[in-house]
Amino acid sequence: MTHQTVGQPGLPDDPCANVVEPTPSCPVEITLAALHGRWTTLVIREFLHGGRTFTELRRALPALSDKVLSDRLAHLTAAGVLDRRRESGWPPRVHYTLTPHGRRLGPVLQALWDWGTEQLPSTETEGAPPTRGASSVI
Amino acid sequence: MTHQTVGQPGLPDDPCANVVEPTPSCPVEITLAALHGRWTTLVIREFLHGGRTFTELRRALPALSDKVLSDRLAHLTAAGVLDRRRESGWPPRVHYTLTPHGRRLGPVLQALWDWGTEQLPSTETEGAPPTRGASSVI
């Protein structure tokens, strides 16, 4: 996405901050691409609690089909978020863990969470009913 | 998405942190929904530099079609990110600005940017070539 936030120092004049169309090389796009797809963030959440095997994930997320779970794991592995390790022995098991890079998604998800829990301040036009608060989850 | 990051205090046992399927009421989903869609983050970037009119945005992002720009503005307005104000006079112009809520997307985009610029550390299995660094933007 090629942004730079308000007055924030640190990314003063990155050339990417001026692109005029979506490009996969933009850092914001890279991150959004890593998080892209339904279920992806829920899968990552599971890993923030520790390593998991395919079956453990399937039990943790029963509504997620094998195919999509497989897709997500492959995608996250390719993105450098997960580390895939075949355990020797029988039955064959594959153990996934967050890479150090993947672990640093924690603050990113925290930022997403924080914004999502924020009340919509009634500063838009009138007084928006505060029914969209953070209290009613699921 | 119903996460809670690693050991981070602040969201200790939010009920949403345990959902087993994607739900629109999860804070992470709310934020990702606000950012959802191609061009969306680029549009937000424009607003981090100040208010804009439809035409100004069209000039800033020439490759963005009118329809999609219109869609994005409507979507961001509905999400409480933008404030839409019809300017009286002729020709009719509409001025958009970030709401306070929308302005707080700055840190979120910063977090996304930061993760995207991070080097993939060669700690995954072997030595991954650092060809995916943050240096080559657009």
Place this chain on the structure above:
DNA sequence: CTGAATCCCTGCCGATACTG
């Protein structure tokens, strides 16, 4: 000037069935 309506096309998601 600022969109809304329409059409087509592509890519994602889910379900099912099959393999090392």
Place this chain on the structure above:
DNA sequence: CAGTATCGGCAGGGATTCAG
């Protein structure tokens, strides 16, 4: 056990055209 192959449905995105 841990995936891959295939298919269908549906929503997103782009181009074009029309309206307030």
